[in-house]
Amino acid sequence: MVTKKPDIEEKNIQEELKNEILSKESKREYHSSKFQKIETQVKESLKQQKTDDTLRDITIWALVLWSSDVHYEVFEDYVVVRFRIDWVLVDIFRLNYKEYKLILERLKYSSGLKLNITDVPQDGKYSMIIEKRDIDVRVSTLPVWNSENVVCRILDNTNAVIDFEELWFFWTTKRILEKAISKKNGMVLVTWPTGSWKTTTLYTVLAELNTRDKKIITLEDPIEYSMDWVIQSEVNEKRWYTFHTWLRAILRQDPDIIMVWEIRDRETLETATQASLTGHLVLSTLHTKSAADTLDRIINMWIKPYIIASALDTIVAQRLVRKICTHCKVEKVKTPEEQAIIEAMMKDIWMNIRQAKSIKLYEWAGCEKCNHSWYSWRIWIYEIISLTTKLRDMIREWATTQDIIDEARNGDLITIKEDWILKAIRGFTTIEEILRVI
Ligand SMILES: [Zn+2]
Incomplete structure (x- = not known):
């Protein structure tokens, strides 16, 4: 699939429309x-x-x-x-x-x-x-x-582990993740900008994997939630131990599944990739914004591409966005400007713009339940890349991140923006929220 890049003039119109919609949005203040x-x-x-x-x-x-x-x-x-x-x-x-x-x-x-x-x-x-x-x-x-x-x-801790179904995956993305975590070895990275509740995703995945026939060991900093049958250890950096020395000790404990709280340096990443290559399922997180960023970051940590290509299995980039309050949500008639921006967004994600007419916008009402903010609670949006043979070959051959992402999009990759717009179309969140964050 090839899409024409919007020209500069079109981009400017989009910017103006975005600012106009957002100027109304910023006036909404929480009060109760x-x-x-x-x-x-x-x-x-x-x-x-x-x-x-x-x-x-x-x-x-x-x-x-x-x-x-x-x-x-x-x-x-x-x-x-x-x-x-x-x-x-x-x-x-x-x-x-x-x-x-x-x-x-x-x-x-x-x-x-x-x-x-x-x-x-x-x-x-x-x-x-x-x-x-x-x-x-x-x-x-x-x-x-x-x-x-x-x-x-x-x-x-009440919300630390939720039902897998409540993680707001569309079935296609859910299937990819389920496939990845059902493997005996491989590395699944959850990436996140600050405040996207990776804790909940990781603990929920661990709870899904937690059966008595497997040994699960975690390396956390700090342990936020205790799980039955999971061996949880907390890194003690004060005594000159680091994540990777601790991780090496864990590997000697014969685990099946390892969860490393966060990969912060090359040594930890190296040990984690070795763990994946030697028959362990490794779950971990990286502090990045998208799947593409993650690939860049890993390569910039000087891990050899052929190692990444074999060790890495799936990247889940996630973000939290506010969910529209169901108590005061009222549909509104779109202005031509709003219609235009929706069409531009859909074009951006290669969707048929004929569907733009069916996308609903909601009137800002606000009620006591949402503290007059229009939003209540949150939903996750995702981007999941699962490495196919073709993608692994591309990584081995030093392909650029952009080429890798383009190839993944030809397959089943749904970008974070697409996932988001699809969730906005279904009325879970708002177009304004997308414009605010992206
Ligand atoms: Zn409300």
Whole structure:
């Protein structure tokens, strides 16, 4: 398949349309009557000096609002408490210095940080049981000119493993991944930009593979979720051990499946490829944006192409995007400009533009359920490359990444953009969200 590249003029029109749609989008701010409620509750407990209640309330509310992090940001006259909801930072309420001092002391005390140290960053953890759920919160402080900023990452294990079916794969991509993980050896890389919940994908895949006839060993940093029958080890870099020395020790433990939390350097990648070549299924992650980026990164780590060609099996590039709120989703009539941009997007992914008419856009309504943000929860979008014989040959022969991707597209590769647009067409997410992120 060959597509004509859009000329410059067409590109400019697309840019203008994109900006116009996005200018409306950026005006949507999260707000909710719940935020007021949180503020009242927190300030009441602070007034009574019951700071353990305060911390508990903030943690509970963060969970209620599906937040991944709580940020305490210090400004000249006040401190803002912000939650990251669907990875957008949302201002919840403000504190004065006196109030913040109380919370800060409680946070540091609960997470085992030194109260008297305020001029270097510290990190620790506090745990709570909330409605029978074990909630761990990782706390990190950063000294700023007049106080300390704090960011709390909520590690809620309830969603660490979900059903394989809930990972939002289309059946074609799901089939490719299932095939890859059913092999005895090979390397499956999940790649991700920050905040795309690779944890959930990896743990869910591991849960799928976890049977008593196999030995699964993981190398994590840190262990975020404990799994029955899986041998989980945590790398201890403080004692001069690194990922790859640790990985070598794991290989001597006769595993069938190895999960390496993250490939950060050449040595780890080299050991992981050797593990794959010597009959192990290796799952790991790399911090890259796409399948093409991943190939580039691996080659730039100076791993010989013939080794990559034999060791690597599948690359899953994933991303999280916001899911449209089902409670306030209302279909709207498209303007000619919006129709034009949809057609341009479809042309971009080689889809028949006649289908563009059937793509729906939704009116921004917003409701209490989604904190007037229009979005609620999230979905994954994917790009999966499975190496065929032809692709392996191309890698061995030093083909360019672009040629490899083009060849893969002739096969069954669906790019992240295509997967996304297909999910937007089905009304799971919005065209605006695609424009915002891509
Ligand atoms: Zn809503």
